[in-house]
Amino acid sequence: MILRMSTLFVRTLRDDPNDAEVPSHRLLVRAGYIRRNAPGIYTWLPLGLRVLRKVENIIRDEMDAIGAQELMFPALLPKEPYEATHRWTDYGDNIFRIKDRKGADYLLGPTHEEMFTLVVKDLYSSYKDLPLSIYQIQNKYRDESRPRAGILRGREFVMKDSYSFDIDDAGLDASYQKHRDAYIRIFDKLGFDYAIVKAMAGAMGGSKSEEFLAKAAVGEDTYVRCSNCDYAANVEAVTVRAPAPVAYDDAPAAHAEETPDTPTIESLVAHLNAAFPREDRPWVAGDTLKNVLVVLKHPDGTREPLAIGVPGDREVDQKRLEGQLEPIEVEPMDEAELAKHPALVKGYIGPGALGEESTSGIRFLVDPRIVEGTRWVTGANVPGSHVIDMVVGRDFTPDGTIEAADVRDGDACPNCDTGTLESARGIEMGHIFQLGRSYAEALGLKVLDENGKLVTVTMGSYGIGPSRAVAAIAEGTLDEIGLSWPRDVAPxxxxxxxxxxxxxxxxxxxxxxxxxxxxxxxxxxxxxxxxxxxxxxxxxxxxxxxxxxxxxxxxxxxxxxxxxxxxxxxxxxxxxxxxxxxxxxxxxx
Amino acid sequence: MILRMSTLFVRTLRDDPNDAEVPSHRLLVRAGYIRRNAPGIYTWLPLGLRVLRKVENIIRDEMDAIGAQELMFPALLPKEPYEATHRWTDYGDNIFRIKDRKGADYLLGPTHEEMFTLVVKDLYSSYKDLPLSIYQIQNKYRDESRPRAGILRGREFVMKDSYSFDIDDAGLDASYQKHRDAYIRIFDKLGFDYAIVKAMAGAMGGSKSEEFLAKAAVGEDTYVRCSNCDYAANVEAVTVRAPAPVAYDDAPAAHAEETPDTPTIESLVAHLNAAFPREDRPWVAGDTLKNVLVVLKHPDGTREPLAIGVPGDREVDQKRLEGQLEPIEVEPMDEAELAKHPALVKGYIGPGALGEESTSGIRFLVDPRIVEGTRWVTGANVPGSHVIDMVVGRDFTPDGTIEAADVRDGDACPNCDTGTLESARGIEMGHIFQLGRSYAEALGLKVLDENGKLVTVTMGSYGIGPSRAVAAIAEGTLDEIGLSWPRDVAPxxxxxxxxxxxxxxxxxxxxxxxxxxxxxxxxxxxxxxxxxxxxxxxxxxxxxxxxxxxxxxxxxxxxxxxxxxxxxxxxxxxxxxxxxxxxxxxxxx
Incomplete structure (x- = not known):
């Protein structure tokens, strides 16, 4: 086949487009691969479409090779299945909603778990029909608040989504592994330098979850990897290894002290070192316990206060916190809300007034490092006063732990004994996910088992974005003079x-x-x-x-x-x- | 490649689906090719998707063979281009509209003339760049008032739409002919028994327009064909050959007569034969002139009365009338509206009170058969009174003609001297269309000509619906025991x-x-x-x-x-x- 530049529908541009944020976007527009129609909405010109189709076909071949069967759902979907799983509400502003001429509600599919679950329910009824893997390659829609970087984060984008259906957990593990292996072959073929990182399981429960990230400085996803072992995880998914409990028999009794004008950790540490100097070493931020108050917005609209305790040298990482709580949204607690809890004194909040059993009744979750026997300086719930030598398990007991403290370069690896974590950036290219039974339960997908008993099917979900892949491949291979495609995806x-x-x-x-x-x-x-x-x-x-x-x-x-x-x-x-x-x-x- | 029934994602059904209206729909569901998700919205199961892809590839190959280049627009489109061509309004309830999270208006593309015009404006600037043909194969969306017959008339459907761009009319003719030839090859390959019929040019002006109809009893489109020559036309597009003017020197003067209780043609003819018998032959309905009053609803909301005169043996065909006036909508004139025109007497309305120059001021258009010199019995605008021997061009002159009278089997062929028309039914499978310069003008697509002068580009538009084709092929080949695919599209x-x-x-x-x-x-x-x-x-x-x-x-x-x-x-x-x-x-x- 010959394309001739004299007739090919392409025009290269000397100048960068105004809205280009990343090199791949700039070059894909300048080289005549794509054109923008609206924020996050793009046209594929002939050269771009050729690359997109090649990427799709590489993915399709590997899906077919593991016995997954292609079908195609509509993009315009009725509301009802998404109501059954609460995602109609949980997605909030992130989906495009439509009313048809009769006033019926529809959405543009952001992902199709519901539809796949229902089609299997429609066609299948026996354990003999399983395992099954089915997939589609199709336009998906998300009303991103910040569409970004051209086709890297679009509002209309192409997605390959596949789903596995198994009778039991062992089957799901096997289906997950098959997809994982296929994804490795796909990413190798696409020429990516990539990392496989542990990820959050997300809204609908589920267990195992990993992301395939293309390593890229422009990537929106931060992940950490170990300097020693092969551990890698999305920041949201990093789990802190809790230290062993500490003996506290010798610990002095907790004692409240006047610490005037010390509403911040910095001012508190300075005061401690001046007024209560220690012999062995100076007080540091890590000796203090910082209690942060937030408000949880549940999908049904109810609001709930929550207190989070972290060592004073760490911050609460909003994304990690939200990752734990999804689909609940998190807001800082404002003055008006704080005023409803008279036991809490701003700047001097301490465990004495926190916890479900306390006067405030506010649930109190702490960082996993705050284990039994550790000693802390923390608020005394009195203006200008802190308690010293407050011991966990003796002087207070949190309601539980939460992974909300920020993750830093140099933190200990949760997987090995010697390594430390270092952060890197990547573009999320694929996500594989053991959904488990939540969708099947919500939508009533059961089959008869060997004994004629109805059992709920367990599912996996596996996605790759071919349109994003085009941008990510471009991003990873371009140089100062232009695009430079790997042979398998070149137009x-x-x-x-x-x-x-x-x-x-x-x-x-x-x-x-x-x-x-x-x-x-x-x-x-x-x-x-x-x-x-x-x-x-x-x-x-x-x-x-x-x-x-x-x-x-x-x-x-x-x-x-x-x-x-x-x-x-x-x-x-x-x-x-x-x-x-x-x-x-x-x-x- | 081997698909095994033991693992293929398919289940055949013994019973017909409840909502199936036509045999192809029934069998495509029963044989496990498609499943319904909502009215006019379907899922393609693996067998169905294989047929759809084969149809798409047959079309793609022929498009490529005539040098058309494939690209792909988004389906989610910003409002502005469709406002420039007034289609944002003209489409009325027939498009799906969406507001994004910021309140901006979008639509799901029903067809992409605007976007194609704009991309050519973006990339091209000279007559040297032309001719150009570009196309896409993509999901389209229309909020049909009556989604019907499964995938025959869906609300989400697949469409191949191509557009040609030329510097002059001769170029457009050549591009049109190339597409026409390609469509003939496509329809032959798809195994259709089809007719190519003249069609209306439609809303945006334009000139030549033909439809490819698959002959089918379940078809929604009625067309007529000549018993003698190869003339075939959509009913909307049939043009009546006007007879030659008749000499009226010997015609008696028009004379008003009392015709009590004759508000209908039937009662009038009976009265004429009783009270005013003719020697040569009895009066018939075709001797009378029936004047029908309607109200035009313009897209901008204004309302305009219109009178249409047809021979008394014919009806005004609403579809033909609307075809002439699109995007104007037509309603019958109700009593209240009629009361605003005191010169008009219901049941006895005649040309004396009609026409832009008349007392009513209502525009008066007549069937082309009502030519100069013909004599009519028609209303006298007085209760219980008609005028006999009313001669066109002597006693009244209409404001113009309109193709609104119904077309009947046995009508004379407008193309040859001996044939008569007979009606047949078909499914619209393809539509080719000389758009002309209307879109290019509305959106400012001009290029420099040989003399360095800016000239407006002329366009053609060419569509085929692959998803509808799957149903139409099934419909045309099925038998009493099931589907029966032609070899080239079989799964x-x-x-x-x-x-x-x-x-x-x-x-x-x-x-x-x-x-x-x-x-x-x-x-x-x-x-x-x-x-x-x-x-x-x-x-x-x-x-x-x-x-x-x-x-x-x-x-x-x-x-x-x-x-x-x-x-x-x-x-x-x-x-x-x-x-x-x-x-x-x-x-x-």
């Missing part, structure tokens, strides 16, 4: 440039294009005549980023053409007669 | 049934499946063991409708298998060893 195999005005050059370039096309090689042939200079053609070729660029130009007089590797920049002169065979060798690998 | 090439319980039968069937698959033949292999009887398997095979059915059963003892042609029912016994070669021969044609 064509070879870009032939006719560089010069002579008839002989066009004749040789054209016949090379035909020869390659006849051998099944896809060619982009820059056949533009007239005013388009070789310099412009080279710049376009560099920008468009086809992995192999053949220049038919001056060398033709000596019987050679130049073959250039776009990624490495390496060039070699090859005899015209050998050029086709040479290129075929490169393409076939 | 697989051959259906192998292992009919029996013996190990040897399964071994032979399986090895035949493998052998065919290795040769590139797609196989559906019914490998179900246990309780599934051969009878059930045969019924399923007939229902699913793969064109070739191979039964490996009792004959195996004699070394033969049965090869059955699903459409004709013809069967032959073939030696096991020859079966694969035989099937390959059938598949390759």
């Amino acid at each position: 064509v195999d070879v870009h032939i440039v006719a560089a010069g005005k002579e008839e002989a050059i066009f004749a040789a370039a054209s016949s090379l294009a035909e020869e390659l096309s006849a051998q099944g090689v896809d060619v982009l042939y820059d056949d533009r005549a007239g005013k388009v200079s070789p310099g412009v053609k080279f710049k376009d070729a560099e920008l468009i980023g086809v992995p192999t660029i053949v220049t038919v130009g001056r060398g033709l007089a000596d019987g050679t053409v130049e073959i250039r590797d776009r990624a490495s920049g390496e060039r070699e002169e090859v005899a015209v007669g050998d050029a086709a065979a040479h290129v075929v060798g490169l393409v076939r690998g | 697989v090439d051959v259906h192998i049934v292992a009919a029996g319980k013996e190990e040897a039968i399964f071994a032979a069937a399986s090895s035949l499946a493998e052998e065919l698959s290795a040769q590139g033949v797609d196989v559906l292999y019914d490998d179900r063991a246990g309780k599934v009887s051969p009878g059930v398997k045969f019924k399923d095979a007939e229902l699913i409708g793969v064109p070739t059915i191979v039964t490996v059963g009792r004959g195996l003892a004699d070394g033969t298998v049965e090869i059955r042609d699903r459409a004709s029912g013809e069967r032959e016994e073939v030696a096991v060893g020859d079966a694969a070669a035989h099937v390959v021969g059938l598949v390759r044609g």
Whole structure:
């Protein structure tokens, strides 16, 4: 197949688009792969669509290879199934809602767990029908609050979502592993440098969950990896390894002290060191217990106060906190709300007034590091006063623990004894997920087991975004002169440039294009005549980023053409007669 | 490729779905090709998706063959371009509208003229860039008032829409012809029995327009064809050939007569024959002129009365009338509105009180048959009174003509001298359309011509619905026992049934499946063991409708298998060893 630049529906741009935030976005627009129609909504021009389809087909082949079967749901979906799982409400503003001419409610599918569950319920009824994996590749819709970076985070985007259905947990484990292996093959094929990180299970319960992140400085997802072992996790999913309880027989009794004007940890530590100096070492922020008050907004609209205790040298990480509580939303507690709890004194809040059994009745959860026997300086619930030597398990008992403290470079790895965590950024490319039985329960998907008893099916959910993958691949391979596609996803195999005005050059370039096309090689042939200079053609070729660029130009007089590797920049002169065979060798690998 | 019935995600149904209106819908659901999610919204199960993709690829190949380039627009579109062309308003309730979280207006694309026009405006600027044809295959959305017949008229459906862009009318003619030829190849390949009929140009102006209709009794579109020549037209698009003017020198003067209690044509004709008998022949309805009053509802909300005159033996055809006036809507004039025009007497309305120059000021358009010199009996605008011998051009002059009278079997063909029209029903499968310059003007698509002058581009629009095609093909080929696919769109090439319980039968069937698959033949292999009887398997095979059915059963003892042609029912016994070669021969044609 030959695309000719003289007729191809593409125009390269010299200038960056105004709204481009990341290099891949800038270059995909400039090279004529995509165009923006509205925030987070894009058109795929012919070159872009070719890359998208290649990515989709790589994914499709691996899905088919593990026996997953393709079907296709509508994007426009009735409300009712999403009400059964509460997601109609839980999604809040994040979904597009529509009323039809009769006033019936619809949504544009953000993900299709409900529909897949229902179609299996419709067709299947016996354990003999399982295991089953089914998938679709389809446009999905999310009304993102901040659509970003072109097709990296769009509001309309392409998604491959598959779902597994099993009779028991062992079956789910096996289906999950099959998908995980397929995803590894897909990401290898797509040419990603990626990490597989532990992730939060999310709203609907479920257990095991991992994300495939493309390593990228522009990535929105922060994850941590261990310096020693292969542990990697989304920041939300990092679990702190709780230290062992500490003996506190020798601990002095808790004693309240006047600490005037110390509403912040910094001012408190300074005061402690001045008024109550310690012999062994100075007081540090980590000796204090900071109690943060928030309000939980439940999906049904009810509000609930919550107190979170973290060591004074850490902050409450909003994303980690929300990750634990999803779909509940979290807000800071404002003055008006605080005023409803007279036992709590701003700046001096302490465990004495917290906990479900306390005067305030506010649930009190603490960081896992705050274990039995540890000693803390914390608020005395009196203005200008703190309690010193407050011992967990002796002087107070929290209602439980929560993973809400921020994660820092250098934190101990929760998986091995010697490593420390370091943070990195990535783009979420895939998410595999043991959903378990929550959707099946909500929608009544049961089958008969071997004994003729109805049992609830257990499910897995597995997603990859092909449109985001196009941007992420571009992001990971581009350089200062343009895009530079891996061979398996490039829009064509070879870009032939006719560089010069002579008839002989066009004749040789054209016949090379035909020869390659006849051998099944896809060619982009820059056949533009007239005013388009070789310099412009080279710049376009560099920008468009086809992995192999053949220049038919001056060398033709000596019987050679130049073959250039776009990624490495390496060039070699090859005899015209050998050029086709040479290129075929490169393409076939 | 082998699909095995034991694992394929399909279940056949013995009973018809409740909501099925037409045979194709019934069978596509029963055979496990589609499932309904909401009115006009369907899921494609694996077998259905395979057929849909084959149809799409046949269309894609022919589009590519005429040099059209594929791209893909979003389905979720911003309002502004559709406001520029007034279609945001004109579509009324027929589009799905959405507000995003910021309150911005969007729609789900019903068709993409605006977006195609804008992308060409974005990329192109010179006559040298033209001609251009671009297309997409994509989900489209229309909030039909009556979604119908499964995927025949859905609210979410797949559409291939292409658009041509030319510098002048000759270019548009050539692009139109190329698409027309490609459509003929597509419809031949899809195995349709179809008619190409003249159609209305529709809302946005434009000139030439033809529809490709699949002939089908269940079709919603009525068209007429000539008994003699190749004329065929949508009923809306039929143009009446106006007779030559008639000399009226000898016509008697018009004379008002008392015709008490004759508000209907029937009562009038009876009275005429009783009170004013003619010598040569009796009065008939066709001698009278019926004047019908309607109200036009313009898209901007204004209302305008209109009078339409037709021969008394014809009715005003609402669809034909609306076809002429689109996007204006038409309502009958009610009593209250009529009362505003005191010159008009219900049941006795005549041209004397009609026309822009008349006392009523109501525009008066007549059927083209009402030509100069013809004589009519018509209302005298006085209760119980009609005028006889009212001559067009002498006694009254209408404001113009309109194609609003109903079209009947036996009407003269407008294209030849001897043929008469007969009506037939069809399913609209494709529509090709010379849009002209209306969209380019509304959205400012101009390019520089040879003289450096800006000129407006002229466009064509060409659509086919692949999802509707699947239903229409099914409808045209099914029989009383099930679906019966043409080879080019069948979900697989051959259906192998292992009919029996013996190990040897399964071994032979399986090895035949493998052998065919290795040769590139797609196989559906019914490998179900246990309780599934051969009878059930045969019924399923007939229902699913793969064109070739191979039964490996009792004959195996004699070394033969049965090869059955699903459409004709013809069967032959073939030696096991020859079966694969035989099937390959059938598949390759």
